[in-house]
Amino acid sequence: MPQVLEFKLPDLGEGLTEAEIVRWLVEVGDVVAIDQPVVEVETAKAMVEVPCPYGGVVTARFGEEGSELPVGAPLLTVAVAVGSDDEGAGADSGSRPGAGAGSGSGADSGSGSGSSSSGSGEVESSGNVLVGYGTGAPVARRRRVRPAAVTAAVPAPEPDPVPDTVPGPVAVVSPLVRKLARQHELDLRQLVGSGPDGLILRADVEAAISALAGETAAPRPHAAAPTTEAVQEPVAEPASGAGAGPAALRIPLRGVRGAVADKLARSRREIPDATCWVDADATELMAARSAMNGAGGTAAGPKVSVLALLARICTAALARFPELNSTVDLEAREIVRLPEVHLGFAAQTERGLVVPVVRDAQARNAESIGAEIARLTEAARAGRLTPAELTGGTFTLNNYGVFGVDGSTPIINHPEAAMLGVGRIVPKPWVHQGELAVRQVVQLSLTFDHRVCDGGTAGGFLRYIADCVEQPAVLLRTL
The missing domain is CATH 2.40.50.100 (RNA polymerase II/Efflux pump adaptor protein, barrel-sandwich hybrid domain)
Structure with a gap:
C-alpha cells in the first residue's frame, strides 16, 4: 500500500x-x-x-x-x-x-x-x-x-x-490560521476551505469559531481578513470620511524589500552604531588604475575596477584593524574576531538591494577580487545568486557613489561590525602640495559597532583607507 x-x-x-x-x-x-x-x-x-x-x-x-x-x-x-x-x-x-x-x-x-x-x-x-x-x-x-x-x-x-481526505496534511498555508485554530481547540480537518483548491482561510476558521460559540454575527468577509493568502499586488485603500481624497496605496513589505526592512530594523535595534567620515584625494588612485589597465591597450586580462581596488584596500586595512572584522555574541557577551574576510558589497538589482559576498577576500589580489565581484554582480542581476553567495559576510563595502551622491551614513549589515561607504569621485578644488588645484575627491564614511571598538580604532581604520586612496603606492607590495 x-x-x-x-x-x-x-x-x-x-x-x-x-x-x-x-x-x-x-x-x-x-x-x-x-x-x-x-x-x-x-x-x-x-x-x-x-x-x-x-x-x-x-x-x-x-x-x-x-x-x-x-x-x-x-x-x-x-x-x-x-x-x-x-x-x-x-x-x-x-x-x-x-x-x-x-x-x-x-x-x-x-x-x-x-x-x-x-x-x-x-x-x-x-x-x-x-x-x-x-x-x-x-x-x-x-x-x-x-x-x-x-x-x-x-x-x-x-x-x-x-x-x-488523506491522513497527515491539512489544507492550511498560514501559520496564523493554524495557531488560531489551536487556541480555540478547533479541528481543521472538519472544515471545508473557501480558498483555492479547498484552502482553509482565516475567515473559515473565524466562522467556525463563531458557530461553536453560538454567535449570530456573520464572519468577516475574506477581502478584509489579514491572511498570508492575500494578493501580493499593491492594494488601494479608500480614505475614510466624507469628501476623502485619493485612496492610499498599500504595498506588501515582502520578498527582498521585506527582508531588507527586517535586517535594517534589527541592526538599528541591536547595534549601537557610530559614523565617521573623511574626504580623500583619489587622483593618484585613479591614475594607478589607469596604469594597471594599460591605458595604451598593452595590458592583458580583465580591467581592474575602482571597487576592486577599494575592496583590496579594505582587506589590507582589516588586517591592521581586526576589531572591525568581528561580530558580537549577545548570549555569551563576547566579541568574536573572525579569521577570514568575507567581503560583502551592495548591488542594486531589479528586485531590490542585495549584498553578494566575496569569500576569503583576504587571500585575493585586486584582479581576483574584481573578477569575483563581476561574476556575482552578473548573477545578482539575473536572479541566480544562491543563499550561500548572499550570507556569511564579515564586512561590507557600499559604493553609493554610483547613485550620484557624495556622502551617507550606512546602516551596518547585521550581524557584521562595520560598513565602509564610498561616495562619487568628482573634480573638486583641493590644496595639493601647498597650492590650490582641481583634484579627484571622494568622501569615505565608516559606520561601526561601538561595542567592538572605540572611535580611535575606527578613526585609524578610516584614515588608513584614505591614505591608501591618496597614495596607492603603499600597497604595491600586496596588490
Whole structure:
C-alpha cells in the first residue's frame, strides 16, 4: 500500500524564514524522483529550486504561484510505495547507497512529517537537501513520467484531490490560521476551505469559531481578513470620511524589500552604531588604475575596477584593524574576531538591494577580487545568486557613489561590525602640495559597532583607507 508523506518548505539558508512560490515544476498526478526539483521559490535573497526528498506520485500541492510560505509550511504531498518488493519511484529515480546518510529519513527530517512506514519496508528518501547543498548525485529532471512499476504500486490519484481526505496534511498555508485554530481547540480537518483548491482561510476558521460559540454575527468577509493568502499586488485603500481624497496605496513589505526592512530594523535595534567620515584625494588612485589597465591597450586580462581596488584596500586595512572584522555574541557577551574576510558589497538589482559576498577576500589580489565581484554582480542581476553567495559576510563595502551622491551614513549589515561607504569621485578644488588645484575627491564614511571598538580604532581604520586612496603606492607590495 502507498504511504502519503508531506514535504515541508525546508530551511533555505541563514536567516531566511519565508519564500515566495515563483513556479511549480510538477503537477498533481506527476511521478517525481528522489531529489527532483518540484518548485522554484524566491527567497529574500535569491531564486532557489527546491528538490523533494521522496520519490512517488504527487497527490496535492499547497500554495499558488505568487503566494508566500514560511519555512516549515507544507509544500506538497507524495504517495510513496512502501515495501521491499516494490521497485517504484525510488529505484527509478536514481536511488543510491547512503542517499540519506547523516540526515535521517525524510519522515524524521525538518522537511517531511509523514508517519512511519506501516509495512515491512521503509520509505526511501534523501533527507532534507537542496540542489547544490548536499545532494550526492546529479538530480533527475523528469516530468510526467509514469512507469508501469509505479502505477502498479501506487493507485492513480483523483483529478482534484482534497488534501484533508488523506491522513497527515491539512489544507492550511498560514501559520496564523493554524495557531488560531489551536487556541480555540478547533479541528481543521472538519472544515471545508473557501480558498483555492479547498484552502482553509482565516475567515473559515473565524466562522467556525463563531458557530461553536453560538454567535449570530456573520464572519468577516475574506477581502478584509489579514491572511498570508492575500494578493501580493499593491492594494488601494479608500480614505475614510466624507469628501476623502485619493485612496492610499498599500504595498506588501515582502520578498527582498521585506527582508531588507527586517535586517535594517534589527541592526538599528541591536547595534549601537557610530559614523565617521573623511574626504580623500583619489587622483593618484585613479591614475594607478589607469596604469594597471594599460591605458595604451598593452595590458592583458580583465580591467581592474575602482571597487576592486577599494575592496583590496579594505582587506589590507582589516588586517591592521581586526576589531572591525568581528561580530558580537549577545548570549555569551563576547566579541568574536573572525579569521577570514568575507567581503560583502551592495548591488542594486531589479528586485531590490542585495549584498553578494566575496569569500576569503583576504587571500585575493585586486584582479581576483574584481573578477569575483563581476561574476556575482552578473548573477545578482539575473536572479541566480544562491543563499550561500548572499550570507556569511564579515564586512561590507557600499559604493553609493554610483547613485550620484557624495556622502551617507550606512546602516551596518547585521550581524557584521562595520560598513565602509564610498561616495562619487568628482573634480573638486583641493590644496595639493601647498597650492590650490582641481583634484579627484571622494568622501569615505565608516559606520561601526561601538561595542567592538572605540572611535580611535575606527578613526585609524578610516584614515588608513584614505591614505591608501591618496597614495596607492603603499600597497604595491600586496596588490
